[in-house]
Amino acid sequence: MRADRLVSLVLLLRQHGRLSATTLARELEVSTRTVLRDIEALSAAGVPVYAERGRHGGFALLPGFRTELTGLNHDEALALLVAGSRRGAQAFGLGSALASAMRKVVDALPESCRATAAGAAQRLLIDPETDLLSRRQVAEEVPDTVVTEVRCAVFAGHKLRIHYAAVDQTPKWRTVDPIGLVTVRGQGYLLATRSGEDRTYRLSRILAAEELAEPAQRPDRVDLSRAWQERSTRFRTGGDQVTVLVRMDPARREDLVGTALAVLAEEADADGWLRLEVTFQDSRHAEWALWHLGAHAEALAPQWLCTSLRNRAAAIAARYGVSP
Template structure:
């Protein structure tokens, strides 16, 4: 265990450069005191680790020092091959590059690790898009990805949901993200960082001008914060309902995750008739009407009044189309053949 940690500490300094004892401790999930002892052990083993004093100080390796030691374990080799995503790589125009890299990695790994990596690829497969969704065309994804990699400005013609429907913007691309089978571009627009759906991009011109990435920008952290804000802001209303336990358990299969999670979290204990009272976040009355209809007679809307009125109107309309057994519409006999 300690030998593996020493290798990890060495590789952290080699790949990231100067790091403080606290940063190393956080990365390795150990105490700062343990980091001090490990650094002393590396120095005693002949590794040129130096400590810089002062506010901007930290540990670093002697300039130019590199180790070829990777310390890759069998599980790490398996995980590396599991991380290879041929579909998204092909979308980015990197399919042949990924294939070539895997071949080189297989050739470089010891035979046992290469075999384990190959077995992992044969047994596990990642399919990112949701069910019953055709892949969204993204003809400009590779150009945007190239601009992200080269830090170049792009002029984008984009289709949005509000007027004017088509707009042209000059953006500073910061990253691309694959979410539930859809690609998104994260880019600077003026002083703000915004998110754009790549499938809505109509045209792209990659400019010669370079752009500067904001200091300390973390794509993963931005995306986590943005998705949380999006889910919170998109559901601006809520519906107070009562539903059966079966309907509550069925919600994750037919509702967006944010709606089903909130409804299940707010649900109380079933009453004596087996009904559960809860609150469901909705985008609007119209949206709530469409979504809650999926539960049929297993849910009753209590508020808001406008949404309840919509369900009342829908129930009466359905009763007219589907009368009770033995009754018919338009004066026809229940036994009469149609037509």
């Protein structure tokens, strides 16, 4: 236990620079006195850790001191950092790098741990390709040549030229300033700016990409999680949103709420069903959501949605020779 804690202490100092004894104690979940004893032990073992006095003092390692897993190249190390989601590594074109890195990690394990770790790994399955209903989660395929150019431009901070096929538009070349990459349920996105305006591009719609030598116009630091949240909010609140009034079986409420953008009002009818006013991204979104609820829901307004659902049901009934 103490050996693991000493390694963690060194890694904390490597990753964060100078840290106070109080901060180290909080991160390691031990007392300040234990941290001080650990610092003494590291120093006695030859680890170049030193104390800085003063109000903003703390403990730090001498510049240049490194503890690294030898043999990992840049892409393999990057793959390990996104290995929390195997699909994420694949979406960013790092699937083969992840496999290679994991082989090196296994090889670096002590022989006594290697067999037990491999055996334990066989008993864990994370993010399978199908769920219990055999619904396959299909990750989008993006050519390696494309995702590599995009990824390199993002990391190098260079402008990127992409041949992009927007929905219902002829593919066009455009030059963007890349900000970062995001993967959501197997779908990859490029966050960028174009002429100073925020843009989000789906990786699977980038037909070709070319990293340029010109530096990208972007801030040095970015909170990618916040940027994605802001763009998601703008996407949900923009476009051709529609508001729908619907009656439904309360047992299926979560199915509707889970796909709607927002619930504006809700009340119970005398028969026990719920009456909700909800918003959807557009007309197709609304029709899709209500259709999948079948007889468990009834659209009350707008009239075009009621008509569309009725026509679709009539067409299905006619197909199977049943009178509407």
